[in-house]
Amino acid sequence: MDHGTAATLSGVLPRVLNFTGTKRLLSAFADQLRHTPGKRMSLMMGIVLTNIATLKLANRPGRIEPRAKKRRPNPLPPLTVPRHIVREEIQTKRMLKLVA
Numbered sequence: 001m002d003h004g005t006a007a008t009l010s011g012v013l014p015r016v017l018n019f020t021g022t023k024r025l026l027s028a029f030a031d032q033l034r035h036t037p038g039k040r041m042s043l044m045m046g047i048v049l050t051n052i053a054t055l056k057l058a059n060r061p062g063r064i065e066p067r068a069k070k071r072r073p074n075p076l077p078p079l080t081v082p083r084h085i086v087r088e089e090i091q092t093k094r095m096l097k098l099v100a
Contacts, residue, residue, distance in 0.1 A: 010053030021055035 006022070007014040029048050036044045079086065 006049045006052035009049055012053075012056065016056055017052065018055040018057050022052050025051055025055065 004014045007017050010017075025048070029044075033041075033044060033048070
């Protein structure tokens with residue numbers, strides 16, 4: 001039982017159905033599906049698939065998003081200790097260079 005099967009039964013493409021809604025619906029039916037005897041399972045599966053087929057996405061024209069990362073990698077290492085400690089270390093190194 002999946003998104004694609006419900007789409008095929010309803011005569012639409014799988015990308016037209018709401019994936020998050022499908023997950024929520026399956027979570028809601030999970031206990032009932034676990035406790036359904038074998039004879040009634042096909043009926044229960046039909047009910048679930050029919051409900052999934054009703055979860056169509058709204059038509060949202062112009063909703064195209066690029067598949068790329070927006071943030072560029074930072075060439076500097078991450079700051080893993082408190083800033084005031086790093087400042088003291090830098091100051092100490094500068095003082096040692098001046099003395100040497």
